Amino acid sequence: MFGVISSIQRRMQAMAFMSPRDIGLFVRSARTDAIITRARTGAGDQSAFDAAYATGDPWASGDDRYLYQRRKYDVLAGLLPEGRHFARALDLGAGLGLLARRIAERAEDVLGLDISQGAVEHARVLHLGVDNLRFERGDVRSLPPSLDGLFDLVVLADTLYYLPPPLTDATLKSLALRVAALLAPGGLCLLANHYFFAADPDSRLSQRIHRAFAWSPGFHVISEHRRPFYLVSLLANSVGHTA
16 A cells, blocks of 8 residues: 555656646657667767757757756756855756756856757857856867866766767766866766666666766765656765765
8 A cells, every 4th residue: 555655646746847748848859869869870979969959949948838847957956055156067968058057046157068069059049148157069078178177066967878879887987087077176066867767778877877976986976866757966076075
């Protein structure tokens, strides 16, 4: 009986996080993912994502008809330590910059990087009046050493599972070390990835990503959270980590 009640509670929590209309959001997202997977085979990553962003908002992240993505971004920003203000923040895989804009409310300067120049151009237009928010093209797999140690917050939301396969554990651990190097002492990393259920292949990849970051000697895990339908880890640079 307790298991049935817990299942009902989880379903109610999930539905409070979205509206029936949001089914359309997930369908659209799945279609975009499939298009990118097909396009990158011949055109490469940047061209595939540029083609997706030619529509403006390929995952409908900013579409007012849907509640889920807005509420998700609100929750992610709310998981940052209460009262803490950040000098410099970096959003890797910023897309249209909707989460970066929320982070900009807690930071002096926010840089959003995305592999797609189309995404960067759309984000610049959308957030033209936000003085402490800027966007540039960049690839999480080839970040310049000049960024090392500059940030007291790095955000990676729905980014790493879009990297081209195969994403081996060794590759993920290498990425975790690289991201840790971007942080100033005591800096934080907010990591979020899709999570539906344990047997789902995409969810298994998300678990591997989070395990790789938890393994990294550059990080100390502060907290972990599971929400419908994503997994979040808040980590600190292990040199002088603070909450």
